[in-house]
Amino acid sequence: MSFAWAKQYEPKSAFTKWIDEKLPFPRLVYNAVGAGYPVPRNLNYMWNFGVLAGFCLMIQIITGVVLAMHYAANATVAFGTVEHIMRNVNYGWMLRYAHANGASFFFIVIYLHIFRGFFYSSYKAPREMIWLLGVVIFLLMMATAFMGYVLPWGQMSFWGAQVITGLFGAIPLVGEPLQIWLLGGFAPDNAALNRFFSLHFLLPFVIAGVVILHIWALHIPGSSNPTGVEVKSESDTVPFHPYYTSKDGFGLGVFLILFTAMVFFLPNALGHPDNYIEANPLSTPALIVPEWYFYPFYAILRAFTGDLTIPFTGIVLIPAKLLGVIGMFGSILVWFILPWLDKSPVRSGHYRPLFRKFFWFGLVPTMAALFYLGGTHAEEPYIMLSQFFTAYYFLHFLVILPIISQIEVPKPLPFSITEGVLGKAATTEAPRAGTVDGGDAGTLPDGSLQPAE
Amino acid sequence: MADMSGASTPAGATDMLDGADGVRRRDWIHIAALSTAGVGGASLLFPLVSQMAPSADVLAQSTSEVDVSAIEPGQAIKTTFRKQPLFVRRLTPKEIEEANAVDVGSLRDPQTLAERTLVGSENLLVTMGVCTHLGCVPLGAAAGEDRGDFGGYFCPCHGSHYDTAGRIRKGPAPKNLSVPEYAFKTDTVIRIG
Amino acid sequence: MSIRLGGIIAGLAITLVLVLWSLVPGVYNFAFGPPAEKPASYAFYEHGEGPEGGYSFDGAMGKWDVGQLQRGYQVYKEVCSACHSLKFVAFRNLQQLGYTEAEVDAEANSWTVPGIDPNTGEATTLPGKPVDFFPSPYPNAIAAAAANNNAIPPDLSLMTKARHDGSAYVYDLLVGYGEADPEKAAKLGFETPPGLYFNKHFPNVNIAMPPPLVLDGQVTYADGTEATIPQMSADVAAFLTWTAEPSLIERKQTGWFVIGFLLFATMLAFLSYKQIWAGMKPKKN
Missing domain, CATH: 1.20.5 (Single alpha-helices involved in coiled-coils or other helix-helix interfaces)
Structure with missing residues (x-):
């Protein structure tokens, strides 16, 4: 669906008309990311990250396919073939560093994209399906990234595979057979490495498929916006092209500058030195940590140190190991029910004073702390702090958000997006941007809402 | 579009897309931005294409050394050069005579034996063991193999016959067996590549 | 007060209690538990900063100092290679250190690498060719362990990338040998176990590697540079930075x-x- 005022694709030449009749692919593109897609005119830079994430996926697929031309998934030679790529293959070092850092930047972009969703409540009706598909993409990304990190077959690769498959060993009854089945052996070796490579190659294309669904679902209600007020009239929107293609183009440039600075000047800063030591099943590194983008979930995993028992009886209901696994997966699965936990009719955090306080002073510091704690040694006071922030994390979603949505008195919303951008005057007279003199940006709750800022 | 509902069309779009005043002012900035992006995108192709070319270790393997002292006249050995078979053959006087008796002008790929060997060692024929038709390995290097109608090499895949100078005489192959660059490193060892 | 508001207040109160409750065991342990025991060796560890003045390849504008890399190679060849392999580096790579093709040929020839006798097919050793990789001093890991009191000397190809701030680490390690402060050692009951060597820059200060550079002038540099221990250490660390990442510059x-x-x-x-x-x-x- 689209808005009634969306521009229609009009093929000009005989050739494009012929194509349009046989396979209206240009029309699809025109309606999806071209002039035929009306987008709220007030999107801020936080709305850049969706396109950037798609771009990251492309970087990863292209560099990944190329690296797979030189890599061999065999435990005896895998580490050597990675070094072969770094030393002998033309521009191999560039491709590999781009792929390794590309994973990190993909996660940076995705975390900002999710952060945007949290603050502006992008998960709320009518956009629940977009959100749910997004969480699926995130889970697939985590699986892909984990398996990719195993492929260089360094120490961290090996022990990461050991530890993460060990999580499944925590499941009662089937855990241990399941872990052995996942690895195809009693410890990570050829069988595990080869299946991880196969799946690591497959999953990005599955992600691309879900991304298409994600974008499809987005085009049903159209993009959200920083006021959280739905689009009411044509003056609320601009065509995606050229307005947001140009803005995303600029955003892409900034992203690429940061990305290439990392690739060319600090390519190993986000990695771990131990992964330049070939896998050794007989010696565990002093500190086993996953890649930085798993830190919050790793911190939650390690926060559960005690068994869940019936008080004073000593009967163990859930052992600590299983609790940690449940907690870690639960911390993401809770996002699946988020649209039904936060029932406030107001979307944007700008108009929700109480929500905003808990967001900036509760959730954001908690995430920051968990990011830090996941990379530390498992010792006090870090365990204690992990437990504190893990408790807050779950309570934020499961208790605080539902309560806030009950008691909060939201600030008055603008009548429309146009009013939010141009001030009240714009809604009474013809809202022709650039000709409106009476527009008062000062009434905005947040100056960043102006599209041109 | 702009005519129908100009009042609600953002002014920027009108100026940019329709060029209301007939002149596309400052359009050059969009053209410049797009072409720069195009140049950037195209230059990405360079590493992506280049990575498929032979890597440094493969290029470094591209010389071979062969000790030719033990090859008796009439014998040939099969060795490798750049992961491809290489034939080194010591010709008998009779074979040299046969090769020189051919009218060069009548050949598909006219070359004399002297052009295909080093000065001073005309009896040592070094050729790639790769049929110039579609790349099979011709027979005739090992003892007892079919040497074809002309006593040189015979490719069983599609029936190309090479003579004692490794020249194509009959069959579909377009060229003579190619002679790699080589030189004597010592009196008995040749270095190919 | 309405029932709804009461429920909400109760919910928030329970949240607060639960969050604070999560702190209890940790705080208890932190305050009353046994103090974390750190091994005595922690008292002797000193963090190093690498050679004075850094390396020529440091920073975004860094360049190789080819002379230094050649000196470092000489130190590797004459000292380190007795125990440490360099398996990802081929002799042909030395051309990047400013050697000519002929010099690389000669250099490769001066090493013996495992090979197969072309006439008998038996395992033997042959003079190296440019395409060969640096040979390992031991036939396998078991032999390496047996010859070194069970501590296998690691391959050095990637050493500077396999340690945090590796170029500085290698230098620090090589200049970090010495004696533990005897007074402090006596007070803490610290003793370097037999078969290990005290090194203040090694994470647990007891390292299995005997001091490799013990004398000034242990290596006679071809370019006449004075071969002090810090000089040799910096040179070999620079060389190993190159082996770890030849494409750095x-x-x-x-x-x-x-x-x-x-x-x-x-x-x-x-x-x-x-x-x-x-x-x-x-x-x-």
Whole structure:
């Protein structure tokens, strides 16, 4: 669906008309990311990250396919073939560093994209399906990234595979057979490495498929916006092209500058030195940590140190190991029910004073702390702090958000997006941007809402 | 579009897309931005294409050394050069005579034996063991193999016959067996590549 | 007070209690538990900063000091290679250190590498060729362990990338040998176990590697540089930085070019974006 005022694709030449009749692919593109897609005119830079994430996926697929031309998934030679790529293959070092850092930047972009969703409540009706598909993409990304990190077959690769498959060993009854089945052996070796490579190659294309669904679902209600007020009239929107293609183009440039600075000047800063030591099943590194983008979930995993028992009886209901696994997966699965936990009719955090306080002073510091704690040694006071922030994390979603949505008195919303951008005057007279003199940006709750800022 | 509902069309779009005043002012900035992006995108192709070319270790393997002292006249050995078979053959006087008796002008790929060997060692024929038709390995290097109608090499895949100078005489192959660059490193060892 | 508000207040109160409760065991342990025991060796560890003045390849504009790399190679060849392999480096790579093709040929020839006798097919050793990789001093890991009191000397190809701030680490390690402060050692009951060596820059200060560089002038440099222990240490650390990442300098130089181009392209993209949105910004009085 689209808005009634969306521009229609009009093929000009005989050739494009012929194509349009046989396979209206240009029309699809025109309606999806071209002039035929009306987008709220007030999107801020936080709305850049969706396109950037798609771009990251492309970087990863292209560099990944190329690296797979030189890599061999065999435990005896895998580490050597990675070094072969770094030393002998033309521009191999560039491709590999781009792929390794590309994973990190993909996660940076995705975390900002999710952060945007949290603050502006992008998960709320009518956009629940977009959100749910997004969480699926995130889970697939985590699986892909984990398996990719195993492929260089360094120490961290090996022990990461050991530890993460060990999580499944925590499941009662089937855990241990399941872990052995996942690895195809009693410890990570050829069988595990080869299946991880196969799946690591497959999953990005599955992600691309879900991304298409994600974008499809987005085009049903159209993009959200920083006021959280739905689009009411044509003056609320601009065509995606050229307005947001140009803005995303600029955003892409900034992203690429940061990305290439990392690739060319600090390519190993986000990695771990131990992964330049070939896998050794007989010696565990002093500190086993996953890649930085798993830190919050790793911190939650390690926060559960005690068994869940019936008080004073000593009967163990859930052992600590299983609790940690449940907690870690639960911390993401809770996002699946988020649209039904936060029932406030107001979307944007700008108009929700109480929500905003808990967001900036509760959730954001908690995430920051968990990011830090996941990379530390498992010792006090870090365990204690992990437990504190893990408790807050779950309570934020499961208790605080539902309560806030009950008691909060939201600030008055603008009548429309146009009013939010141009001030009240714009809604009474013809809202022709650039000709409106009476527009008062000062009434905005947040100056960043102006599209041109 | 702009005519129908100009009042609600953002002014920027009108100026940019329709060029209301007939002149596309400052359009050059969009053209410049797009072409720069195009140049950037195209230059990405360079590493992506280049990575498929032979890597440094493969290029470094591209010389071979062969000790030719033990090859008796009439014998040939099969060795490798750049992961491809290489034939080194010591010709008998009779074979040299046969090769020189051919009218060069009548050949598909006219070359004399002297052009295909080093000065001073005309009896040592070094050729790639790769049929110039579609790349099979011709027979005739090992003892007892079919040497074809002309006593040189015979490719069983599609029936190309090479003579004692490794020249194509009959069959579909377009060229003579190619002679790699080589030189004597010592009196008995040749270095190919 | 309505029932709903009461429920909400109760919910928030329970949240607060639960969050604080999560702190109890940790705080209890932290305050009353046994103090974390750190091994006595922690008292002797000193963090090093690498050679004075850093390396020529440091920083975004760094370059190899070819003379230093050649000296470092000499130290590796004459000292380290007795125990440590360099398995990802081939002799042909030495050309990057400024040696000519003929010199690399001769250098490769001066090493013996495992090979197969072309006539008998038996395992033997042959003089190295440029395509060969640096040979391991031991036939396998078991032999390496047996010869070194069960501590296998690690391969050095990637050593400077396999340690945090590796170029400095290698230098620090090589100059960090010595004696533990006897007074402090006596007080803490610290003793370097037999078969290990005290090294203040090694994480647990007891290292299995005997001091490799013990004398000034242990190596006689071809370029006449005075071979002090710090000099040799810095040289070999520089050489190992090169072995770990031969493309280091090429990488940084490419980076400048790429970022320069991107800055230009992004500036154009910004102008184009501003131009397109020019009519959209509300005029302010």
